[in-house]
Amino acid sequence: MTIQISIDQLSKTFPGRNDTAAFTALSNISCDINSNEFVCLLGPSGCGKSTLLGLIAGHDQPSKGQIVVDNHTVTGPGADRGMVFQQYALFPWYTVEQNVLLGLKIKGLSPEERTGRAERMLRSVNLWEHRSKFPRELSGGMKQRAAIARTLAIEPDVLLMDEPFGALDEQTRERLQDELLTIWQESRRTVVFVTHSIQEAVMLSDRILLMGRQQGRIIADVHNTLPRPRDRMSTDFVAVEREVHGYLKQAEFTANEEAANA
Numbered sequence: 001m002t003i004q005i006s007i008d009q010l011s012k013t014f015p016g017r018n019d020t021a022a023f024t025a026l027s028n029i030s031c032d033i034n035s036n037e038f039v040c041l042l043g044p045s046g047c048g049k050s051t052l053l054g055l056i057a058g059h060d061q062p063s064k065g066q067i068v069v070d071n072h073t074v075t076g077p078g079a080d081r082g083m084v085f086q087q088y089a090l091f092p093w094y095t096v097e098q099n100v101l102l103g104l105k106i107k108g109l110s111p112e113e114r115t116g117r118a119e120r121m122l123r124s125v126n127l128w129e130h131r132s133k134f135p136r137e138l139s140g141g142m143k144q145r146a147a148i149a150r151t152l153a154i155e156p157d158v159l160l161m162d163e164p165f166g167a168l169d170e171q172t173r174e175r176l177q178d179e180l181l182t183i184w185q186e187s188r189r190t191v192v193f194v195t196h197s198i199q200e201a202v203m204l205s206d207r208i209l210l211m212g213r214q215q216g217r218i219i220a221d222v223h224n225t226l227p228r229p230r231d232r233m234s235t236d237f238v239a240v241e242r243e244v245h246g247y248l249k250q251a252e253f254t255a256n257e258e259a260a261n262a
């Protein structure tokens with residue numbers, strides 16, 4: 001197994017404004033993520049998941065420590081890391097196909113390579129027949145599939161996903177989870193996926209990094225060895241959900257105790 005992302009004693013403190021104190025969103029986090037691993041960052045709102053993902057993406061700089069991707073310290077965004085956000089981030093004045101082609105143009109591919117790759121990606125997310133539509137003509141799920149196709153088309157080594165299915169209804173969400181798993185199994189790239197949902201994390205991940213509300217720490221590193229394809233209703237699946245739920249409850253209890261004793 002090759003280490004693809006190495007997070008080393010990482011802290012992030014946001015400076016206070018006016019009369020508010022500085023806020024530590026991440027505190028001394030260290031962990032390694034292997035090549036081809038599907039890792040979910042799971043935890044309650046405000047625990048620092050998006051902050052950590054943004055630092056891996058290079059959208060912001062750590063206050064302490066460093067992140068190394070493929071032996072290079074992250075100092076800013078790069079084509080080796082592709083990001084998919086909760087809000088679809090498509091250009092509204094371009095069609096679905098043009099949105100996908102745009103990223104490829106920036107990558108410097110020939111026109112034939114671009115159209116061929118865009119078609120492959122749009123077919124893989126079942127949007128080929130909708131390629132001439134504009135984002136306003138798409139449902140939420142279709143927009144997110146288009147955003148995923150656009151990011152995957154540039155073939156990043158690492159796919160970073162910040163609650164990409166958070167705004168979708170449950171059925172669409174489950175369908176897109178299944179589609180994402182199919183794409184991941186075909187292309188086998190490293191995925192770091194932020195979610196609030198225990199079920200989503202158990203469905204998708206090889207590994208769940210659980211984050212606690214207190215001081216942005218990783219409170220548990222759960223290796224999810226459920227065989228694939230997974231059945232959300234199976235006894236084994238529910239048992240892993242329960243285990244993860246237990247860790248989160250325990251962390252909340254400890255945080256409350258610490259707050260009461262402070």
Ligand SMILES: Nc1ncnc2c1ncn2[C@@H]1O[C@H](COP(=O)(O)OP(=O)(O)OP(=O)(O)O)[C@@H](O)[C@H]1O
Nearest residue numbers: 014023025043044045046047048049050051052196
């Ligand atoms: N630019 C910023 N300036 C100040 N504080 C920030 C900034 N970005 C994030 N924070 C704070 O850092 C903490 C972690 O935020 P973050 O968005 O990483 O949490 P999260 O776990 O992704 O939450 P959610 O699940 O609600 O999206 C929050 O308390 C937030 O207010």
